[in-house]
Amino acid sequence: MKQEQQKLRKIIHIDMDAFFASIEQRDQPRLRNKPLVVGGSPWSRGVVATCSYEARPYGIHSAMSSYEAYRRCPEAIFIKGNMEKYKEVSREIMNIFHDCTDLVEPLSLDEAYLDVTENHWNIPSATLAAKEIRRMIYQTTGLTASAGVSYNKFLAKAASDYNKPDGLTVITPDRAEAFVKALPIGDFRGVGKVTKRKFDSLGIQTGEGLQQLSEERLVELFHKQGHVFYRQARGLDERPVNPERERKxxxxxxxxxxxxxxxxxxxxxxxxxxxxxxxxxxxxxxxxxxxxxxxxxxxxxxxxxxxxxxxxxxxxxxxxxxxxxxxxxxxxxxxxxxxxxxxxxxxxxxxxxxxxxxxxxxxxxxxxxxxx
Ligand SMILES: [Mg+2]
Missing domain, CATH: 3.30.1490.100 (DNA polymerase, Y-family, little finger domain)
Structure with a gap:
């Protein structure tokens, strides 16, 4: 029964593509089609906040030290970034989300969960709602977003990651099992470096391997988090979308x-x-x-x-x-x-x-x- 109810939810996870870097490439033509790193110069002790897709083949990623990014790609352009501008674009995106539904849970400036089970647009299909949101984001900001659509937060987030950039992935209940089976273990919620190493030592690389472990065994290995892994491996996640408390x-x-x-x-x-x-x-x-x-x-x-x-x-x-x-x-x-x-x-x-x-x-x- 609980599961039946859960499957009725319609959740979208939206994540802007290379957010800070895309804004800068939009506003400064000289930066387009170039490896771009936002967040500190290689000579400071800064870290990469975002890098453009052109920088990713060099192995540059968020949270890496700017010096390491420079070492991997000396011809990359480094800029400090403009947080006020990014916040303003974030407000534009969040406005679009709130236009669709009151149940918006932002995870960062460029990422949010939306519960569109009921929405102001009266669109019964979450997929169509996601398409409309992506269209409005592009029209308003000139930027692309990736969206994942499913019946819970875990699957919606994994889905939005699946086809980046500018992607839309839908995981319907009948596709969930196959999707989870193929999902790399590092993409499960709560798997950090240490947990990943533990799974590695057990020879578990994907959701399929995770499904082989009993709930008892998982709790033995990971304590409380073991229950979460057990449920995730079966595509289950009951967490509701928590809207912002205050609307100003x-x-x-x-x-x-x-x-x-x-x-x-x-x-x-x-x-x-x-x-x-x-x-x-x-x-x-x-x-x-x-x-x-x-x-x-x-x-x-x-x-x-x-x-x-x-x-x-x-x-x-x-x-x-x-x-x-x-x-x-x-x-x-x-x-x-x-x-x-x-x-x-x-x-x-x-x-x-x-x-x-x-x-x-x-x-x-x-x-x-x-x-x-
Ligand atoms: Mg993003």
Missing amino acids: SLGKETTLSQDLLLVQDMLPVIEELLDQVLARLRKDGIRTKCIVLKIKFADFQQITRRSTLEHPSNDHAELLEALRSLLEEGTSGGDPVRLLGVTASEFYGPGEVTGGRGKVYKTVNYEQLRLF
């Missing part, structure tokens, strides 16, 4: 079907985005005190402009007026715009804004907003 903002953005130059052409888009944001706020009587406009230009440079209101509001006309000023200010340079976004933050709940002047407002947390 709610945003919608869209890549324009063609670049726009004029404020009057962009305003209808802003209005539509604001409508979508307000629809979700109004459902629970939530108001916002801060509205943020994001503009991404055709060259992928982007700016955000924010406006703080005097009182919390969910009034369309009032917020649109604020956005119009921000838009005029933000586009005064006359550069073509490729993407627009509207985000509300600083939430106030129902009953907290009735008193007018002098009233102490309280911020609502995600627990309340979950009702969206």
Whole structure:
């Protein structure tokens, strides 16, 4: 019964491909198609944060010392990286995830589990949802992601690793056994260097070998983790997707079907985005005190402009007026715009804004907003 229930879950694991390196290659044409290492120069004591796919045939990988990377490929380009920029791209990706489902569990800036069993898009197929997410990521950021789709976290993550970069792998219940059998032992959750050596000494290289060991034997060898290995070898994993506790903002953005130059052409888009944001706020009587406009230009440079209101509001006309000023200010340079976004933050709940002047407002947390 438990297993039946578990198989009904639809989990996606999304992992951006060579995240930091891909962002730099996107923004700096001179870095494209070159072995690139982000994270410290070979002369510092830094480690590789990410390297481009062109650097991988040399044996360079994340967490390796930058000096070792240099030794393996002296012609590689080393750059320090720009964490603020990577965080901003991460926010764009996470926004897309939250557009699809509330059950998003980020593992790092560029990786997350999504439970799409029920989703805001009402897409019954997790595979189609994953395709749509990958499409939106590419359209919004110009970057590729790999996705794994399955009925639990372990299989979804193993699946996203299976066909990198720019891959989509689906493991349906009937394919799980064969997939797990062929999976290298190092790809099981909880297998580090020491555990791997132990498995090596037992002659176990894949899931098929792991399946030969009884649960008792595995517990004897690995204590509590033995139970986990036993279950993983059978494609089982009950861990739910744990969403972020607090939601601090709610945003919608869209890549324009063609670049726009004029404020009057962009305003209808802003209005539509604001409508979508307000629809979700109004459902629970939530108001916002801060509205943020994001503009991404055709060259992928982007700016955000924010406006703080005097009182919390969910009034369309009032917020649109604020956005119009921000838009005029933000586009005064006359550069073509490729993407627009509207985000509300600083939430106030129902009953907290009735008193007018002098009233102490309280911020609502995600627990309340979950009702969206
Ligand atoms: Mg990644």
